[in-house]
Amino acid sequence: xxxxxxxxxxxxxxxxxxxxxxxxxxxxxxxxxxxxxxxxxxxxxxxxxxxxxxxxxxxxxxxxxxxxxxxxxxxxxxxxxxxxxxxxxxxxxxxxxxxxxxxxxxxxxxxxxxxxxxxxxxxxxxxxxxxxxxxxxxxxxxxxxxxxxxxxxxxxxxxxxxxxxxxxxxxxxxxxxxxxxxxxxxxxxxxxxxxxxxxxxxxxxxxxxxxxxxxxxxxxxxxxxxxxxxxxxxxxxxxxxxxxxxxxxxxxxxxxxxxxxxxxxxxx
Amino acid sequence: xxxxxxxxxxxxxxxxxxxxxxxxxxxxxxxxxxxxxxxxxxxxxxxxxxxxxxxxxxxxxxxxxxxxxxxxxxxxxxxxxxxxxxxxxxxxxxxxxxxxxxxxxxxxxxxxxxxxxxxxxxxxxxxxxxxxxxxxxxxxxxxxxxxxxxxxxxxxxxxxxxxxxxxxxxxxxxxxxxxxxxxxxxxxxxxxxxxxxxxxxxxxxxxxxxxxxxxxxxxxxxxxxxxxxxxxxxxxxxxxxxxxxxxxxxxxxxxxxxxxxxxxxxxxxxxxxxxxxxxxxxxxxxxxxxxxxxxxxxxxxxxxxxxxxxxxxxxxxxxxxxxxxxxxxxxxxxxxxxxxxxxxxxxxxxxxxxxxxxxxxxxxxxxxxxxxxxxxxxxxxxxxxxxxxxxxxxxxxxxxxxxxxxxxxxxxxxxxxxxxxxxxxxxxxxxxxxxxxxxxxxxxxxxxxxxxxxxxxxxxxxxxxxxxxxxxxxxxxxxxxxxxxxxxxxxxxxxxxxxxxxxxxxxxxxxxxxxxxxxxxxxxxxxxxxxxxxxxxxxxxxxxxxxxxxxxxxxxxxxxxxxxxxxxxxxxxxxxxxxxxxxxxxxxxxxxxxxxxxxxxxxxxxxxxxxxxxxxxxxxxxxxxxxxxxxxxxxxxxxxxxxxxxxxxxxxxxxxxxxxxxxxxxxxxxx
Ligand code: SF4
Ligand code: SF4
Numbered sequence: 001x002x003x004x005x006x007x008x009x010x011x012x013x014x015x016x017x018x019x020x021x022x023x024x025x026x027x028x029x030x031x032x033x034x035x036x037x038x039x040x041x042x043x044x045x046x047x048x049x050x051x052x053x054x055x056x057x058x059x060x061x062x063x064x065x066x067x068x069x070x071x072x073x074x075x076x077x078x079x080x081x082x083x084x085x086x087x088x089x090x091x092x093x094x095x096x097x098x099x100x101x102x103x104x105x106x107x108x109x110x111x112x113x114x115x116x117x118x119x120x121x122x123x124x125x126x127x128x129x130x131x132x133x134x135x136x137x138x139x140x141x142x143x144x145x146x147x148x149x150x151x152x153x154x155x156x157x158x159x160x161x162x163x164x165x166x167x168x169x170x171x172x173x174x175x176x177x178x179x180x181x182x183x184x185x186x187x188x189x190x191x192x193x194x195x196x197x198x199x200x201x202x203x204x205x206x207x208x209x210x211x212x213x214x215x216x217x218x219x220x221x222x223x224x225x226x227x228x229x230x231x232x233x234x235x236x237x238x239x240x241x242x243x244x245x246x247x248x249x250x251x252x253x254x255x256x257x258x259x260x261x262x263x264x265x266x267x268x
Numbered sequence: 269x270x271x272x273x274x275x276x277x278x279x280x281x282x283x284x285x286x287x288x289x290x291x292x293x294x295x296x297x298x299x300x301x302x303x304x305x306x307x308x309x310x311x312x313x314x315x316x317x318x319x320x321x322x323x324x325x326x327x328x329x330x331x332x333x334x335x336x337x338x339x340x341x342x343x344x345x346x347x348x349x350x351x352x353x354x355x356x357x358x359x360x361x362x363x364x365x366x367x368x369x370x371x372x373x374x375x376x377x378x379x380x381x382x383x384x385x386x387x388x389x390x391x392x393x394x395x396x397x398x399x400x401x402x403x404x405x406x407x408x409x410x411x412x413x414x415x416x417x418x419x420x421x422x423x424x425x426x427x428x429x430x431x432x433x434x435x436x437x438x439x440x441x442x443x444x445x446x447x448x449x450x451x452x453x454x455x456x457x458x459x460x461x462x463x464x465x466x467x468x469x470x471x472x473x474x475x476x477x478x479x480x481x482x483x484x485x486x487x488x489x490x491x492x493x494x495x496x497x498x499x500x501x502x503x504x505x506x507x508x509x510x511x512x513x514x515x516x517x518x519x520x521x522x523x524x525x526x527x528x529x530x531x532x533x534x535x536x537x538x539x540x541x542x543x544x545x546x547x548x549x550x551x552x553x554x555x556x557x558x559x560x561x562x563x564x565x566x567x568x569x570x571x572x573x574x575x576x577x578x579x580x581x582x583x584x585x586x587x588x589x590x591x592x593x594x595x596x597x598x599x600x601x602x603x604x605x606x607x608x609x610x611x612x613x614x615x616x617x618x619x620x621x622x623x624x625x626x627x628x629x630x631x632x633x634x635x636x637x638x639x640x641x642x643x644x645x646x647x648x649x650x651x652x653x654x655x656x657x658x659x660x661x662x663x664x665x666x667x668x669x670x671x672x673x674x675x676x677x678x679x680x681x682x683x684x685x686x687x688x689x690x691x692x693x694x695x696x697x698x699x700x701x702x703x704x705x706x707x708x709x710x711x712x713x714x715x716x717x718x719x720x721x722x723x724x725x726x727x728x729x730x731x732x733x734x735x736x737x738x739x740x741x742x743x744x745x746x747x748x749x750x751x752x753x754x755x756x757x758x759x760x761x762x763x764x765x766x767x768x769x770x771x772x773x774x775x776x777x778x779x780x781x782x783x784x785x786x787x788x789x790x791x792x793x794x795x796x797x798x799x800x801x802x803x804x805x806x807x808x809x810x811x812x813x814x815x816x817x818x819x820x821x822x823x824x825x826x827x828x829x830x831x832x833x834x835x836x837x838x839x840x841x842x843x844x845x846x847x848x849x850x851x852x853x854x855x856x857x858x859x860x861x862x863x864x865x866x867x868x869x870x871x872x873x874x875x876x877x878x879x880x881x882x883x884x885x886x887x888x889x890x891x892x893x894x895x896x897x898x899x900x901x902x903x904x905x906x907x908x909x910x911x912x913x914x915x916x917x918x919x920x921x922x923x924x925x926x927x928x929x930x931x932x933x934x935x936x937x938x939x
Contacts, residue, residue, distance in 0.1 A: 019647040021655050026647055071632065179639035181632030182731040183503045 007047040008141060010038045011099070013092060013106035014054050014077075015113075016065040025061040027068030030107030033174035035069050038105055040175065041138055051101060055080040055088040055195055071185030072178050080195035085203065089119060091195035093126040102164040103146060108133060108171040114203065120169040130162055133169045270418055270436050274353040277440070281447040282350075288455030289464065295554050296520065298579045299513035300502075302474060309471035316470040316479045316613075323480075324611045334384040338408060339463070341378025342450065348374055349415055358422040368423040375416040382408035395526025395544070399563030404449070404459045411446025418443055457555075465520035466612050472514045473613060489604065489818045490765035491621055494730040504625025504728060508553035508591070509579045515619060519550040521612045524564055528606030528616065533848040533870075534599040534855075538863030540567045541599035543606040543616045546592065550619065553577040553591045567596050568862070583623055597623050598635050599860045602726050602853030603813040608844055624728030634727050637857045642729050649718035649736065651857075654688045660714045662693035666700055669711040676748035677711035679703070679787075682763065684756030685719050686887035691894065692755075695887065698911035699755055699784055705914050706796040710753070716743050722758040725766070727854040737762070737770050741777045751780040753787045755907055757814035757886045758852070764819070783815055785825040785885050785906050792831050799913040802833035808879035808901075809836055810870065810893070811846035812886035825885050825906055832913050839877045847873060851888030867892040875900040883909060 012035050017028030027035075035052065042048040052074055054066055058081055066077055080091045096104065109117035124131035136151040139159070146166065150158045151173030162168075223229040245256055261267040326332045348371040352358035358368050386405035392398070417439055420426040454460040473479070478488035495501050502510050511519075528543040529535055535542050545559075545567050552559050558576035566572045570593065577583060577591030584594050597620055606616045627633045634642060644653035660668065671680065681703070686692030703710050718736050725733035740763075754760050764781035771777035782790075791797050809829060815821050822843050829836055841847045850856065850866025871893055874882045881902045884890050893903045 021653070022648050024647050026643075073632070179628075179632035179634060179642075181628065181630055182729070183630040184632075186499065 007049060008045060008103065009049045009051060009099075009101040010041060011051045011053055011096065011101035011104045012038050013104065013119075014052055014066065014069050015107065015110045016054075016056065016062045017068075017110075018112040020111075025065040027065055027177070027180065028107055028111045029177070030109065030170055030172070030174070032069060032072070032177035033172075034105040034107055034170040035072055035074070036175050036177045037135065037138060037170060039073060039178070045141070050074060051099070052077045053080065053092065053095065054078070055082060055086075055091040055095075057081065057084055058190070058192065066190070067185040067188070068180045070188035071180030071182065073181075073184055074188055076189045076191050079190050079192045081192050082195045082197050085199055086195075087198045087200040087203075089122045089126065090198040092119075093123055094196055095193075096123070096127060100165065102144070102166075103138075103141075104129075104165070104167045105135070106167065106169050108169045114206075120167055124167045127165075127167070130166045131169065132160060132162055132166065133171070134173055135168045135170045136173045137175075138168075270421065270440065271356075271359075273440050274418060274443070275356065277444060277447060278350060278354040281451040285451045285455045288452065288457075292455050292457075292461075292465070292520070295579075296513045296517045298509045298554065299511045299516040300509070302512035302514050304472045304474070304476065304514060306472070309473070309476065312476070312479065313467060313471040316473075317467070320479045321470065321611055321613065324609065324613075330384065331388070334381050334388070336381075337377050338381030338385060341374050341376075341381055341412065342408075344374035345371060345378055345412065345415055346450070352419065352422060358419070365423060368419055371419050372416060372423070375412040375419070378412035379409060379416065382412060393526075393530075394565055395530045397524035397526070397544075397562070397564035399561065401459050401524060401563070407446060407449035407453075410442050411450045414439060414443035414446045459523075462521055462523040462612065465517055466523070469514070469518045469521040469612065469614075472517060474512060474514050474518070474618070475615065478613070487820055489761070490769070491618065491725060493734070493766075493769045494625065496731060496734060502626075503629035503730070504627075505583065505619070505622040506626040506630060507580050507582055508550060508577065510626070511550070511619070511622065515615070515622075516550070516554045518612070518614050519547050519554065519619075522547045522551065522614060523612060524548065525611060526564060527609040527611065528614075529565060531605040531609050531845065531847075533601060533603060533605065533850060533866045534860075534862070535565075535568065536864075536869060537850075537866045538568045539595075539599040539860050540569050540593065540862075541596045542567045543600075546596060546620070547614060547616065549575065549577070549592050553581075553583060554579055559591075567593075570596070584627060592623075594627060594633065594635065595860045597627065598638075598858040599855070599862070600853055601813070601848045601850055601855040601866065603848035604817045605813070605845070605848065608817050621726060621728065624726075625730055626728070628728030629730065634729070635858045635860070637859065638727050638854065641854070641857050642724060642727060642732055645719055645721075645724050645729075645732050645736065649739075650685050650688060651719060651723055652685070652688050656718070657715055659683070659687050659717060660712070662687060662690075662696065663700070663712075666697070668700065668714070670714045671711045671747045671749075672714065672716060674711050677709050678750050679708055679710040680744075680747070680749040680752045681710045681712045682720075682752050682754035682756070682759050682781075683712060683717060684754060684759045684887065686756055687717075689887065689891070691890060692887040695755055695890070695905040695907050698905065699907040701911045702788060702791075702797070702907060702914065703753075706791045708791070708796075711747075711749075713743060713747075718743075720756075720759040720762040721766075722762045723854050723857070725762070726852070727857065734770060737767055737777075741767055741770060741772075741775060744777075744779070745775045751782055751787075753782045753784055755784040755885070755887065755905065757783060757812045757819070758888065761814045761818045783819070783821055783824065783885060785815075785828050786821060788906070788910055789824040789827045789831070792828065797910070798915050799832050799910070800915045802913065804834075805880040806837050806878055807834045807881045807883055808839050808874055808877040809842065809883045810839070810849065810874070810889055811842055811844075812884065812889050813846065813848050813852055815885055816846055817844055825883070828906055828910060829883055832909055834883075834909075837877045837879045839873045841873060849886075849889040849892040851886075851892040856892070865896075867896050871896040871899050871901065 014031040015028050017026045019026050038050045042050055052069055056062055058079060070077055080095055082091055106120050109115050120131055132148055132150055134151040135148055136157060137149040139147040139149060144164050146162050146164055148160045148162060150160050152158055223232055245253055325335055348367055352367050352371050358364050382405050385408060389402060389405050449458055450460055454464045475488040477486060480486055505511050524544060526544050532543050542565055544564055548562050549559060556578040560573040562572050575589055575591055583591045600620045602617050604617055641651045644651055649656050718740055721733035721736035752763060760781050760783050763779055767777040809825055811822060847870055848866060849870050879901055881904060883906055884903060885906050890903055890905055
């Protein structure tokens with residue numbers, strides 16, 4: 001890997017995670033994978049600086065969770081402090097506009113709060129930066145262009161070249177996060193800056209209720225032999241009706257999506 | 269000539285030895301401070317040597333007598349030699365003949381001893397180191413023989429002019445050889461170093477409480493807590509100098525007898541761990557250098573000569589090799605067989621866990637499933653990551669009284685994480701049945717119970733251990749009970765021996781803990797249980813490490829089995845020599861590959877005993893032994909055997925004449 005300029009800065013956005021069974025605060029899976037990617041990058045590209053960012057309040061819960069990231073081998077974490085109920089997007093956008101890190105990594109979806117998965121998109125929209133989701137690996141960074149491997153369903157990969165600065169989101173396809181160690185976690189420092197407090201107006205109008213398990217589409221396999229069953233399990237599910245759209249206008253794309261949603265009875 | 273030569277030789281050897289000693293002491297003092305009572309330790313040393321050390325050495329009678337003759341003869345001969353030849357008391361009219369005579373006797377005894385040392389060296393077993401150790405018997409004979417001969421003229425048993433010929437020169441050379449090995453070599457790193465370091469190690473041992481007193485033998489097996497409040501204290505041991513000075517001193521005392529190697533299950537399984545080599549690695553580390561001069565068996569699969577270290581350098585390399593490889597440290601099952609066998613009272617398990625602590629707490633390098641298990645313990649209070657609310661699901665139909673409801677009970681039944689395991693749930697159900705039949709008033713913590721912290725601690729995660737332990741202590745402090753009963757020896761050990769150190773003002777953490785076999789034996793003795801006679805086949809019993817070596821309970825399980833009418837077929841390795849099942853110390857989690865599997869070897873032991881059923885008393889052992897493919901024997905917990913044999917107790921003991929305790933079983937009690 002050829003570093004084009006020494007000292008690339010990578011910002012990783014991290015949130016306070018929540019264990020799915022006990023609800024205890026922890027480092028969020030996807031965000032931790034983002035940190036893992038950044039750490040791997042730093043070990044391959046000497047001079048890479050990692051700036052881990054969290055917008056939110058500082059309390060016992062968030063401290064436990066955030067130190068979980070620090071224990072992966074980071075010296076510090078920048079905490080954009082804001083009271084509960086503030087809009088993290090505003091704070092992050094304001095910070096990133098000033099700091100201008102070329103590469104921003106983030107998890108795809110938070111483990112608590114709204115967890116809508118919209119933050120990367122909203123942030124990219126505000127900053128006017130490109131966004132790539134499903135990052136599997138960062139391959140090279142050259143002349144302000146990063147070559148990424150994007151994960152697609154069923155293990156497929158797509159190589160993309162993206163001009164920096166860019167936001168890249170990480171999901172389960174990213175590398176598994178390394179263990180968080182107690183010593184480094186305890187020693188690392190929080191750099192606290194107070195951030196703009198813009199109450200999240202939309203959130204106040206929402207009605208929050210515990211999520212129900214979503215129904216899963218059953219894949220009915222009529223197979224006589226183990227071989228058939230294996231083939232059925234390994235084959236693409238419902239691949240017949242899919243369609244790849246390329247070179248279409250946004251309008252045509254939207255129409256196609258709407259049509260699919262109506263066919264699938266999602267929209268009536 | 270000899271008369272003038274001998275004092276010069278003796279005193280220069282002593283001076284050089286003093287120089288070497290101060291250098292060696294400096295090496296030890298690179299370690300961290302550890303406060304031990306110096307004078308009290310020195311005063312206790314002879315007793316620790318004569319009683320505790322010889323208790324271990326005495327398991328091999330020939331070796332023990334050899335050592336008494338050689339070492340005793342040497343100490344006496346050395347002192348007398350200084351008096352007779354060094355200070356010239358040999359020529360004094362009154363003292364000369366007596367002292368000289370004693371010196372002859374002492375050196376003769378030593379000579380006889382060294383003949384036995386030589387005999388063992390003729391065909392040395394693989395566990396013994398070679399190299400300089402092979403010349404030791406000859407050096408011993410040179411010293412004792414040389415001193416003997418040189419004393420003859422002093423006593424007038426040889427003509428006085430003997431002391432001036434060529435013969436005398438040759439004799440002087442032999443004496444120089446002997447003095448070189450025995451006095452100079454003692455402090456400059458020769459094989460005799462074990463005597464110098466060993467004596468001081470006995471005096472300044474980090475666990476003075478493990479030595480017997482006049483009241484009887486004692487035991488000290490709990491790991492020592494790390495101080496997590498002090499942010500400057502190192503978390504575990506990353507470099508040799510992170511050990512305390514008396515730990516370093518202990519490593520230096522190793523005689524390379526290889527008894528630890530011979531009993532280590534990981535070594536036998538071909539995993540890359542040889543406890544003897546590990547201790548020698550630490551000796552290399554404390555003085556700096558490479559392991560190339562090591563002459564014993566290596567860590568299986570790891571050639572000697574590729575590892576090197578310095579007192580302040582890393583033990584496990586950050587990238588590439590250093591003093592030891594991480595797999596070596598993670599192969600240990602913490603079975604304590606090595607510690608039990610070590611005549612020098614070296615604490616291998618403490619050292620291994622210290623180094624693991626560094627790998628886990630500082631580097632985040634717990635191998636294989638380790639990190640996941642620790643995450644689970646942090647998030648769900650159990651290693652499997654199960655919903656803590658489901659801890660009592662196995663007992664949904666049993667209506668177990670909860671401590672939260674009853675607040676107090678005679679017995680608190682500690683379930684352990686086996687509550688999530690379908691196999692162990694059968695054991696638990698059997699145990700509950702036994703308790704109910706015996707009308708024991710008991711209660712469980714239910715979902716308030718958390719993992720005891722055993723696995724976390726042995727994987728080096730002291731922080732998670734202490735968190736779990738403190739929460740458990742807080743929970744336990746809410747209720748009143750007389751004793752804790754558990755079918756999990758690991759919980760037993762941790763609750764009974766390791767929580768105490770974490771007590772806080774107002775919240776004591778001293779509990780009376782009983783293994784279920786002990787408790788069942790008591791119930792039986794009290795006439796509260798009665799059994800139908802045994803009709804099954806031959807049975808053997810596997811001693812769990814954490815019940816036996818860790819807690820000295822060898823007898824109660826055997827008493828229960830005897831009460832069931834079972835006549836045990838003991839395995840060759842049983843009691844304090846029991847071979848580990850491979851399940852302790854997080855070994856199944858870190859899962860370091862070897863050539864064989866430890867549980868397979870243990871099941872083979874069972875097979876050789878001719879038993880068709882092996883009785884166990886530990887959920888880990890059950891899981892490990894039942895996991896053996898094509899096993900020749902069935903695995904059942906003692907609680908299950910008891911529950912199956914229950915019959916109505918005779919006249920349910922309203923008036924109750926307690927039964928006479930059944931005859932003591934054969935297991936040897938150790939310190
Ligand atoms: S505790 Fe057991 S496994 Fe570990 S080194 Fe000692 S004998 Fe080997
Ligand atoms: S550690 Fe103990 S048992 Fe092992 S070789 Fe050294 S002295 Fe012998």
